[in-house]
Amino acid sequence: MVSFSSVAKRYPGGQEALRDVSFAIGEGELAFITGRSGAGKSTLLKLIPAIERPTSGSVIVKGQNISALKRAAIPYLRRNLGLVFQDQKLLYDRSVYDNAMLPLAFSGHAPKEAARRVRAALDKVGLLGRERSNPIQLSGGEQQRLAIARAVVNRPSLLIADEPTANLDVESAARILEIFVAFNQVGVTVLIATHDQGLVARYGKRVLHLEKGRVA
Amino acid sequence: MSAWLRQHRRAFGQALRRLTKATGLASALVIGIALSLPAGGYTLLESLRAIAARLTLEPQISLFLQPEAKRAEAEALGKRLRTDPRVATLRFVPREDALRELQAVEGFPELIAALGRNPLPDAFVLSTNAAAVDALAADLAKLPGVAHVQADAVWARRLAALAGIARLGLWLLAGLLGTGLVAVTFNTIRLQILTQRDEIEVSKLIGATDAFIRRPFYYLGLLQGLAGGAMAVGIVAAALALLNREVGVLAESYGSSFRFAFLPAGDALAVVLFAGLLGWLGAHLSVSRHLRDIEPG
Structure with missing residues (x-):
């Protein structure tokens, strides 16, 4: 599903975020990427939807070489991925429902089908009763769950989350992870970056530990 | 309905909502006032040319x-x-x-x-x-x-030359104000892009194409231009109606039934469409210049 071979990423200014990273994630797997802040977790995840491009090495996602992907092809790659960002990136000028609807606006679903999908996604993260609310009225955990609903509304086969439990209390964090596990159980490949080792240990799943830009 | 059509309808709806906000209407009014000057001048000149043509019919x-x-x-x-x-x-x-x-x-x-x-x-x-x-x-x-x-052809020729100068002046004015229209639209779209920065960034992150993101801005530029053009035509019509009341009194004292004629429908339509085209151009320049700056990273 995702394979990195000898990937290096150097930012302008000389900072080396990733060095010689190689790994492969199979279809239907759930893996954690751990490491301290600054270890390169976010950079690694950003290479998958081509938010960043590798300096060297190759990144293959669903058989597509991301390093060689044309600019115009990037939107279509991203539509097939579910992305959950560290800062959620919700839009506070519209309702919970409209936030979850956003990806469907440009993938061109018929309105009835789109509405059905949005409700299904909100149902899965337990926000069906909050459709009319503004995201600002939601708790931290609920906002993160809304971000997950938006990521899965297009039914991606790969779900990528960057620190989805950061700044959440233990109970909310556990609930978020349960949602990811549930998606994984129905066949979605899931990749989660986190610095919370304790949380990871509880699930007994595959762990890629990054240290100073290398897989340790 | 096809997905393509649905997306256009959505972009059009968004643009229309933004236009009907106070800032959009104010910009359209600025465009309308600016364009009413050359459009009005052209209307007066055309009316006068009709008289001049009658006068010099038989030298x-x-x-x-x-x-x-x-x-x-x-x-x-x-x-x-x-x-x-x-x-x-x-x-x-x-x-x-x-x-x-x-x-x-x-x-x-x-x-x-x-x-x-x-x-x-x-x-x-x-x-x-x-x-x-x-x-x-x-x-x-x-x-x-x-x-x-x-x-008498001498003065007819002088009149024609004067009309030529006036027409050239109007074209220059139209050129200047047309450029102004493009600049006004450029700026409106730039502000709109800034206000929607978050939405644009998130949309790019989750798979919106450039065309999808640009579309509402193109529609906004086009609609704002069309609205401005329509206002210009309205302003000229209202000004002529006022002017003709006084002109009528003056003309009757000379035993004439002269009135300034309103722009022919084709010309009025051309003003509106031209304004729309310039609005679209302003949006195009603004979008090309400003949307590239918003890249998620």
Whole structure:
């Protein structure tokens, strides 16, 4: 599903975020990427939807070489991925429902089908009763769950989350992870970056530990 | 309904909602006021040109004989003129008749009495066609006994030249204000892009194409231009209606039913469409310049 071979990423200014990273994630797997802040977790995840491009090495996602992907092809790659960002990136000028609807606006679903999908996604993260609310009225955990609903509304086969439990209390964090596990159980490949080792240990799943830009 | 059509309808709806907000309407009004100047000028000029065209339909030449010329010489000249194929109509104005006409004008009888004699020469007024007027006037000036030839085409040509200058001025004005329209749209779209920065960034992150992101801005530029053009046409129509009330009073005192005519429907439509096109252009420039800056990273 995702394979990195000898990937290096150097930012302008000389900072080396990733060095010689190689790994492969199979279809239907759930893996954690751990490491301290600054270890390169976010950079690694950003290479998958081509938010960043590798300096060297190759990144293959669903058989597509991301390093060689044309600019115009990037939107279509991203539509097939579910992305959950560290800062959620919700839009506070519209309702919970409209936030979850956003990806469907440009993938061109018929309105009835789109509405059905949005409700299904909100149902899965337990926000069906909050459709009319503004995201600002939601708790931290609920906002993160809304971000997950938006990521899965297009039914991606790969779900990528960057620190989805950061700044959440233990109970909310556990609930978020349960949602990811549930998606994984129905066949979605899931990749989660986190610095919370304790949380990871509880699930007994595959762990890629990054240290100073290398897989340790 | 196809997905493509649905996306266009969505973009159009978004643009329409943004246009109807106060800032969008204010921008459209600025465009409307700016465009009403050249559009109004053009309307007035077209009305005046219609009169000018009527005036110069039949170029006239006035031919004045030398004051000491005998009536017989005048009659001989008249016979000769009648044989010239370029002369369409010919009218002889004896000096006595000319004097009588002049005496009918307020203030002149006293002046003529003071002179003690008739200062006016015999004259011919002849009409010809526009193509022949210059050559004919030159030929007539060479005839014996002719003191002065006045071709009305000269002032008609001056009028045409003046109208040409006015038209050029209007085109320059239209060019300047058209550029202003593009700049106004450029700026409106830039502000709109800044306000929606978050939405644009998130949309790019989750798979919106550039075309999808640009579309509402193109529609906004187009709609704002069209609205501005329509306002310009409305402003010109309202101004003409006001102007014609006063012009009507003035024209009647001259026994004329002259009114400034409104732009022909085709021209009015052209103003609106042209404004829309310029709005689209402003949006295009702004979007090309500003959307690239918003790249998620």
